[in-house]
Amino acid sequence: MTCDNRKKQLPPALIGAVILGFFFIAAIFAPNLAPHNPHQIVGAPFSPPGAGHLLGTNDIGQDIFSGLIYGSRLSLSLAVLTAALSTAVGALLGLIAGFLGKSIESVIMRCADFILVLPFLPLAILLAAMWGQGFFQIVLIISLINWPATARIVRAQVLKIKAKGYILNLQAIGAGTGYLLRKHILSEILPLLIYRAMLSASYAVLTEASLSFLGLGNPLLNSWGSILFYAQARNAILTSAWLWWILPPGLCIALLSAGFLFIGLYMETYANPRIMRVQ
Amino acid sequence: MRTNPRRSLKAVQYLLLIWFVVLVNFLLPRILPGSPLMYLAGEDVGQLSPVERKELLSRYNLDQTLPVQFAEYLADLVTLQWGRSYSQNAPIITLIRNRLPWTIVLALMSIAFSAAIGAFLGIRAAINRGKWPDIYLLLTVSFLGSLPAFWLGMLLIAVFGVRLNWLPLFGAYTAGSGFTGLQKMLDIAMHMVLPLLTLTILSVGRYFMTMRYSLIEVLGEDYIILAKAKGLPDRIIRYKYIMRNALLPFFTVLMMDLGFVLSGATVVETVFAYPGLGRLMFEAVAARDYLLLQYSFFVSALLVILFNYLADRLYLYLDPRLGEET
Numbered sequence: 001m002t003c004d005n006r007k008k009q010l011p012p013a014l015i016g017a018v019i020l021g022f023f024f025i026a027a028i029f030a031p032n033l034a035p036h037n038p039h040q041i042v043g044a045p046f047s048p049p050g051a052g053h054l055l056g057t058n059d060i061g062q063d064i065f066s067g068l069i070y071g072s073r074l075s076l077s078l079a080v081l082t083a084a085l086s087t088a089v090g091a092l093l094g095l096i097a098g099f100l101g102k103s104i105e106s107v108i109m110r111c112a113d114f115i116l117v118l119p120f121l122p123l124a125i126l127l128a129a130m131w132g133q134g135f136f137q138i139v140l141i142i143s144l145i146n147w148p149a150t151a152r153i154v155r156a157q158v159l160k161i162k163a164k165g166y167i168l169n170l171q172a173i174g175a176g177t178g179y180l181l182r183k184h185i186l187s188e189i190l191p192l193l194i195y196r197a198m199l200s201a202s203y204a205v206l207t208e209a210s211l212s213f214l215g216l217g218n219p220l221l222n223s224w225g226s227i228l229f230y231a232q233a234r235n236a237i238l239t240s241a242w243l244w245w246i247l248p249p250g251l252c253i254a255l256l257s258a259g260f261l262f263i264g265l266y267m268e269t270y271a272n273p274r275i276m277r278v279q
Numbered sequence: 280m281r282t283n284p285r286r287s288l289k290a291v292q293y294l295l296l297i298w299f300v301v302l303v304n305f306l307l308p309r310i311l312p313g314s315p316l317m318y319l320a321g322e323d324v325g326q327l328s329p330v331e332r333k334e335l336l337s338r339y340n341l342d343q344t345l346p347v348q349f350a351e352y353l354a355d356l357v358t359l360q361w362g363r364s365y366s367q368n369a370p371i372i373t374l375i376r377n378r379l380p381w382t383i384v385l386a387l388m389s390i391a392f393s394a395a396i397g398a399f400l401g402i403r404a405a406i407n408r409g410k411w412p413d414i415y416l417l418l419t420v421s422f423l424g425s426l427p428a429f430w431l432g433m434l435l436i437a438v439f440g441v442r443l444n445w446l447p448l449f450g451a452y453t454a455g456s457g458f459t460g461l462q463k464m465l466d467i468a469m470h471m472v473l474p475l476l477t478l479t480i481l482s483v484g485r486y487f488m489t490m491r492y493s494l495i496e497v498l499g500e501d502y503i504i505l506a507k508a509k510g511l512p513d514r515i516i517r518y519k520y521i522m523r524n525a526l527l528p529f530f531t532v533l534m535m536d537l538g539f540v541l542s543g544a545t546v547v548e549t550v551f552a553y554p555g556l557g558r559l560m561f562e563a564v565a566a567r568d569y570l571l572l573q574y575s576f577f578v579s580a581l582l583v584i585l586f587n588y589l590a591d592r593l594y595l596y597l598d599p600r601l602g603e604e605t
Contacts, residue, residue: 121542250430
């Protein structure tokens with residue numbers, strides 16, 4: 001029965017993979033796919049969709065469709081970097097806490113608890129407003145908010161694995177911590193790490209969009225969130241422009257974020273035995 | 280009554296959290312790049328005369344040594360003298376006090392609605408677990424959870440506000456309408472529909488997932504199988520055995536959800552120009568009013584910690600097993 005449940009989670013994971021593949025292609029081949037340079041003024045301001053402009057133009061006459069294609073570069077690279085960084089840091093600290101225990105464990109876990117209890121978007125806003133709003137600052141800020149959840153899960157898992165008979169046996173015959181980590185623990189927590197990385201990527205896409213929408217992104221980077229920031233500032237909501245200026249960028253954000261999430265949910269069936277046991 | 284060691288340990292942990300927040304609130308402006316004057320007076324700082332600069336520094340004790348600054352900071356914090364917002368030209372505490380009720384009402388109502396809907400759907404999904412309707416419900420709900428909050432709000436405004444003209448576009452009430460009594464209540468309620476709907480749609484997923492997982496987990500426990508084997512009536516098993524135990528994790532999520540809701544409220548209030556704490560943060564960001572931003576964050580952090588603490592306390596009453604562990 002457990003495999004059955006996993007099988008049913010597979011189609012959405014495949015949909016997620018297709019979505020990610022679609023955006024990866026858009027990002028890599030952006031110069032070939034985009035009809036215009038997204039930074040250049042190529043038409044009359046506020047043109048509706050029509051000849052030459054699939055999704056019309058914005059308030060200063062830039063092509064919105066080209067902006068969306070180039071925006072996938074920013075969102076994808078940000079998501080991948082943030083997921084890698086926050087998962088690596090979370091895994092490392094979780095392993096340290098789980099393995100070494102004692103005071104270092106309580107220091108790490110107190111820090112994690114502290115960050116987890118704070119409302120994450122207000123925290124991101126505060127840090128972005130104070131630290132600056134470059135691409136790498138945003139990566140650092142979102143990673144800072146995302147590592148504690150990973151560290152917590154990894155620590156719990158390490159504690160569980162450590163108590164297993166075969167690990168104790170190996171330790172008894174003199175296996176070192178490094179050996180155990182490499183040969184046994186890492187392979188056991190790998191699905192968990194992929195699951196957390198996918199979730200972090202999904203959060204990163206959404207958080208970046210929110211920050212950019214609040215005017216805390218880099219306005220020169222043309223992210224999907226900043227397209228919506230300008231659409232809001234120019235009251236696109238009140239005209240029919242919402243159909244081509246507001247709807248498409250938001251859909252891109254939602255699809256990319258959901259793509260990561262669906263793959264993550266599938267990985268969770270490997271990572272979390274609790275979900276499976278019930279069947 | 281004997282004091283519960285676990286309970287007092289919890290209280291100490293929460294006090295520690297609050298102490299962290301207070302400390303961060305003091306340190307942040309001092310470890311960040313840039314002149315403290317810009318922090319207090321924004322980008323107009325170049326236009327200040329030397330005398331004005333000096334006066335500003337001494338008003339915020341920035342001409343003192345660090346320990347003195349910290350002592351003064353603590354005293355001001357406790358007496359609610361949090362300084363002035365230069366962009367809104369008002370004491371920060373007054374601004375926050377005016378905005379807070381709107382956010383709290385919005386947040387609590389959205390928690391109530393999304394918890395009710397999420398629980399209902401979660402129970403349905405758990406009963407049909409592993410079958411196709413369950414998987415579809417799971418996917419739909421997780422997709423809704425990955426919508427950008429502000430975008431969902433914009434779409435709802437475009438459709439229900441502009442296109443259909445059913446509901447007001449922004450604000451919490453009609454300014455200068457002179458409405459009183461019932462009419463005023465109705466006006467406020469109408470303004471709340473769309474922001475509330477946005478937040479509720481975004482939150483339903485978390486309750487749905489929690490309810491589904493915890494129900495599925497309880498359904499697999501040995502004591503449920505035993506209860507069935509004993510031939511207990513379904514009604515007793517369902518309410519006394521299953522629901523009672525599945526509700527505990529659900530309740531924790533419910534109480535600890537305020538952090539999520541406050542995050543959502545920040546962008547949703549911004550889109551709807553709803554005069555809450557989240558919108559205040561946005562205004563502070565837009566005006567680069569760091570002091571106002573910092574204290575808005577401070578208050579929302581305190582609020583979340585307080586809620587978490589209450590959740591923990593209530594949890595001990597709901598699940599007496601926890602109190603026995605020492």
